[in-house]
Amino acid sequence: MVAFWILSPIMVASALGILFARKAVHSALLLAVVMISLAVLYAVQDAPFLFVVQIIVYTGAILMLFLFVLMLVGVDASDSVVETIRGQRVMAVVVGLLFGLVLVIGVGQVSLGAIVGLDGANSDGNVPGLAQLLFSKYVFAFEATSALLITAAIGAMVLAHRERLTPKQTQADLAARRMRSYAEQGTQLGPLPAPGVFARHNAVDTPALLPDGTPSEISVSRTLAARGSVRTVPRVAIEGDPVATDHDAPGSHHRDEEQK
């Protein structure tokens, strides 16, 4: 019972966290907490097989599938707070509270009689006991489950499948397109110049210098330029003045000066 009183506040808090978390990833991680705690509660209640299945299937497979899809969909796809039906959120909370109250009071009032316990049923092990039931009394349900799993697998394949609408681009197509854009718009045909490589340091965020000493815009990644983290070329590198840099550590100091 100690495990229950420790875990139940954690579980309720995490479940509420699922409700209030802004980001779906946080909800998924809180759901993992709830599921692992549930697994421990199964173990407390003489269900070692379900304890293992809960951890492997639920936290291991299902929750990882959730996270996988979350990452595919985009982590920052957060909830909209706009209500499509006016007052729906408030009504949902009120009705939910009433429902929970009725459920808790109802469950609390029921007298369950003497608790038999699973010592007798688990006498020759929990897993053999479950297998005995599964392959005798519930064998048709078990067979139906296999059909369900196959249907689910095929369904997922059909839903995730996408027909190719356009022919696949081959390397020859890409080369022809590049040549055409060179002929029509004069875009650069060869590879882009590498970013700054200097005698003392090189960095992807420092543009390369053209023969006349001006920095080349296309030598740094567009992503860095969009972030605004492209460094200016140290004046030393442009002017080629070795005296000023001899006693300095290369790199940061010059850039600091440059930024001032």
Add this chain to the structure above:
Amino acid sequence: MSATPFLVLSAILFTIGCVGVLTRRNAIVVFMCVELMLNASNLALVTFSRVNGNLDGQVAAFFVMVVAAAEVVVGLAIIMTIFRTRRSASVDDASLLKY
């Protein structure tokens, strides 16, 4: 070890999942709340299995897990398909059938 606290916890978790399904807009979070409800019912099943002294409840919980796994696979595939066509995982955006 009394069974009522377990059942009350199960009821509370089920209610939280229920409210989550009704209030959240992100389809994946709604799905997680459905999973929470399934888990809550599993806890009740395991508890009743202990109260009654036979393993039928645990077998039922096992079947619930299997069905939940199948449901998650298909449901997430549907969410992926909707996201691919509509660029959004919000349950409010997928209201084409209304018009």
